[in-house]
Amino acid sequence: MSSTATETPPLDPHLAGRLGFLHRLPTAEPIPPGRHELGLFTERDAVLVVPEGIDARKPVPIVVLFHGGGGSAEKILPMLQGHAEARGFLLLAPQSMHPTWDLVIAGNGPDRARLDLTLAVVARHFLLDPSRFAFAGHSDGGSYAMSIGITNGDIVSHVIVSSAGFMSVQAQAGSPRIFISHGTQDEQIPIDRSGRTHSRVLREAGYDVTYVEYDGPHAYNPGVVRQAVDFFLQARPDLS
Numbered sequence: 001m002s003s004t005a006t007e008t009p010p011l012d013p014h015l016a017g018r019l020g021f022l023h024r025l026p027t028a029e030p031i032p033p034g035r036h037e038l039g040l041f042t043e044r045d046a047v048l049v050v051p052e053g054i055d056a057r058k059p060v061p062i063v064v065l066f067h068g069g070g071g072s073a074e075k076i077l078p079m080l081q082g083h084a085e086a087r088g089f090l091l092l093a094p095q096s097m098h099p100t101w102d103l104v105i106a107g108n109g110p111d112r113a114r115l116d117l118t119l120a121v122v123a124r125h126f127l128l129d130p131s132r133f134a135f136a137g138h139s140d141g142g143s144y145a146m147s148i149g150i151t152n153g154d155i156v157s158h159v160i161v162s163s164a165g166f167m168s169v170q171a172q173a174g175s176p177r178i179f180i181s182h183g184t185q186d187e188q189i190p191i192d193r194s195g196r197t198h199s200r201v202l203r204e205a206g207y208d209v210t211y212v213e214y215d216g217p218h219a220y221n222p223g224v225v226r227q228a229v230d231f232f233l234q235a236r237p238d239l240s
Helices: 073-079 081-087 110-125 140-151 195-204 222-233
Strands: 034-037 047-050 060-066 090-093 128-138 158-162 177-183 209-214
Touching (some): 047 073, 047 081, 060 110, 060 222, 073 081, 073 090, 073 128, 081 090, 081 222, 110 140, 128 140, 128 222, 140 177, 158 222, 177 195, 209 222
Parallel strands (some): 128 158, 158 177
Antiparallel strands (some): 047 090
């Protein structure tokens, strides 16, 4: 007996924000210390900061840092570059194709594909530490880091969110630890509908969430950023 009912095709995981990245052994020489454009895109290329003293034979922590709306790698790198250089982790700053991330405009698309390619290239040169692999960002970049980080929580171990406006998650994987911070005087993205709501919803969903409020506007706070770096680099609690 035939049926005229049609089945809804499954959602393309890429459209849901899923990355194809897989951890792998490096196949190329390490990139030397310094700040490098990776040469992957003719416009708005990704930038990688490699600190001195990286041991290419050991797993290397990495933070992927997403800029805010209308921003760039140049504008967002000061948030974490000094910490990366002082504490020995890779800092990767991708750039959106348009003034902000595709997820903010219309959904996952070219920025997700560019991120996948960028991560694969960095992994050719360094053995990335899966237990110290963070997505981080401020404002629109915080929204992007939180959304794509939770979607790919089997890849990233930590999500660091500063003054994010929204969270868009169509698929969940893994259980990354999450650090959310927000200024109580933020007039651009009021804290009640953002930081406080996001932290509550994620805790209710079972995530390990550290939430920090500070007396400030819509800008990251250097002292809180230092707390976030400590959170990223500290040993993961034993959950057994």
